[in-house]
Amino acid sequence: MGRATGREVLQSGPMSRSDPRESQSPPLVAEVSTAVGHEPLAAPSADQVVPVLTVLSHPTATRAGERLLLEGIAAGREVALSRNGPNFTRPGETFGQPLADPFVSRNPLVFSPGEGGRLRLRVGEGGTRVVMDGQLVTSREFTPEELTAGVLLELSGRVVLLLHQDSGGARAPGDTLGMVGTSPGIRRVREHIQRIADLHVPVLVRGETGTGKELVAQAIHQHSPRKGRPFLSVNLGSIPKELAAAELFGAKKGAYSGATQDREGFFRAAQGGTLFLDEVGEAPPEVQVMLLRVLETGELYPVGGQTPIKTDVRLIAATDANLEEHIREGRFKAPLLHRLAGYEIRLPPLRERREDIGMLFQHFAREELESIGEAHRLTPRDPYAEPWLPAPLAVRLLRYAWPGNIRQLRNITRQLVIGSRGQPVLQMDSRLAEELEAAGPAPKPAPAPTAVARRKSTEVSGDELLSALRQHAWDLKLAADTLGIPRSSIYDLIDKHPNIRRAGTLSTEEITACHQACGGDLEAMAQRLEVSKKALNRRLKELGLSARNA
Incomplete structure (x- = not known):
């Protein structure tokens, strides 16, 4: 029809x-x-x-x-x-x-x-x-x-x-501080920024992955007396632990293997400005000690150095981790948390600011439409034309739980706009539909696998295999049970399928990039890479990368 x-x-x-x-x-x-x-x-x-x-x-x-x-x-x-x-x-x-x-x-x-x-x-x-x-x-x-x-x-x-x-x-009107939205949660964030921006007080920004913590740090910097001076952003989760101290505080020539010359470090590069440390909960113990010294004395020691260096840097840290739990487990120093949280700002997740989703979608859609020359989609001339964003699709977006928050909304908006390029209305492909179905607002228990008569693996089509894997979030045992084949056979089918990969075949670069993009969330990584969660967790451990929701 x-x-x-x-x-x-x-x-x-x-x-x-x-x-x-x-x-x-x-x-x-x-x-x-x-x-x-x-x-x-x-x-x-x-x-x-x-x-x-x-x-x-x-x-x-x-x-x-x-x-x-x-x-x-x-x-x-x-x-x-x-x-x-x-x-x-x-x-x-x-x-x-x-x-x-x-x-x-x-x-x-x-x-x-x-x-x-x-x-x-x-x-x-x-x-x-x-x-x-x-x-x-x-x-x-x-x-x-x-x-x-x-x-x-x-x-x-x-x-x-x-x-x-x-x-x-x-x-009430006011400066949006570069943030899209009018919900009470985002208004409170703006109020916090305006109160703290002109003070030389360390700030700790808390929020789930993808909520826009770096945007808050940039807004604080841009509305502070340090505007116009350097703003440097560092993700501690992406720096090898053995290099973190040298990257942050600098190093003297010969301080460690490979240090062929003096290294300035991010603190000195941000002198007079602002240094934003994302994923501060991933800081190694020695870095935590050095950060605490900088916050208490305003001085740092480069790795291998004997003379303290004065520093004038506004420090803003961010985390999606429970630092109090890290302290109880001995993974984070309580005095450092107290110093970092000179002022604390909590960013609400997207599911707590649903009234902003329409405006955010329109904002991201405009960016994509302008890049492909279709900005007219947002303001149709014919009032009887079918909406470019169909109402059922809008409702689906609004009911979704958004585990990846604003970052995920931006990515899905891009997929929808580019995937529907040249079409009169936005259309959602099957893969995106499955993604939106995978984490709704009220998660339901997974249904028990349907009993399927045993059959030969050669009877399973590639599309059937892919559908079963996606249905069970790449749980190979559940997928095999659904297909009615032995679990050992599913490995052979995966190896033969041109569009299905195993975690063991992923490159280190791809895993590292996905780990950073997903903030170490194992479930989100497995969903994005479309591989077994258990196998991916083993690869992360081999690479020395920590995983959440493991």
């Missing part, structure tokens, strides 16, 4: 939307002024929490991130939402615009306050088709817990909104 066009969708069955071009009654006012059994309240303050509708996906993709604060709810009134109003605006901006999509009905959706902080939604007869969790909704009452978590509403199969809670302070 072919893809339905916008006009065909209008006529598909009794629940279809009415034709947006036909004559309709005048639009209703955006906010119903009659009270609904509640005493009117004062207008919400900047700190008062109110329900909010955030645009996550719209046929005009640039509208992602626009918001409508349902302030009438806090005042005990109903709020009516239609294609003609009220206006959605970006935080900090005065003027906005209504949803305006011709497939969204003029007959409004009505939001009204309920008891105990609940919020009611009512869809008028013949109004906009609203889908939630794959089910058609005509009326629904949301609990405070649901509003806190956020509720996805799909309107007319074209617009995706997130119903959640936020404060009136979301409207």
Whole structure:
């Protein structure tokens, strides 16, 4: 069955939307002024929490991130939402615009306050088709817990909104510090940066892999008196442990085998500026001692040197590790943690800032579209055209758990945009669909392998083999059981398949690069390299690389 066009969708069955071009009654006012059994309240303050509708996906993709604060709810009134109003605006901006999509009905959706902080939604007869969790909704009452978590509403199969809670302070303008997003979590990060940027205090940035810790360090540097001086970024997890001290603090000629001349080191190279140490939890013990001395005295000793050198460097460290646990295990020094954490900033994972996902996707998509000359996709001229980002795909992106956070979102956006180059809408290939399916928001236990009659390995096709391996995340035993072949046979099949590799055949360079990109997360590495997790862990140990989630 072919893809339905916008006009065909209008006529598909009794629940279809009415034709947006036909004559309709005048639009209703955006906010119903009659009270609904509640005493009117004062207008919400900047700190008062109110329900909010955030645009996550719209046929005009640039509208992602626009918001409508349902302030009438806090005042005990109903709020009516239609294609003609009220206006959605970006935080900090005065003027906005209504949803305006011709497939969204003029007959409004009505939001009204309920008891105990609940919020009611009512869809008028013949109004906009609203889908939630794959089910058609005509009326629904949301609990405070649901509003806190956020509720996805799909309107007319074209617009995706997130119903959640936020404060009136979301409207306040301010410097974005180069960070995309308006969620409470990212606003708090900006506030922390603005408080600490001009001080000579060490900062420890904590957050999961891919949350943008280096971006925070750059923002602190750019808004500090050290702006214009060197900013150096060093990933301690990627430096061989035996060279880490010399790389950071410098070395004298002849201090170690291969030291044929004096080495300056990153601290001296960053003199007067900022040094960002990522994955500080990977620092070897001798480096920890030397870092502690620099932080306490402002002096360093190059490897092999006898004379201290004064240093003037703002140190910002980052980690996705539990340093307190490292301390209990004797792998990290408690005094160093206390010195590094002169001020601590926690970056929220992407799953805690879902209202930012639409804006982030649009930001990354624009970068890719501009590089291939298709930026017009974000602002279509035909209001009846099918959305470039189909609503079902947008919902899938928004429900995903994003274990790799913003870095993973950028990579998947690139795959979608380039993989759909020249196509009218974004399309997702099977491999990307499997990736998005592999780590949803609510992980489910893996189903027990289906009993399969024993058969010969020669009866297994290459596609069948690949599908079974992906289904069971490269667990060879489970894949073999599913295929109904002995485990010993699956190795032969893998060796014969042109597109399947074994961990033992991967190059050191490929493993090292993937280890750095995934922050040492074994599960993420196995998923990216598409090899056995157990075999990959053995290779990592052989190469002296540590692994998380092993």
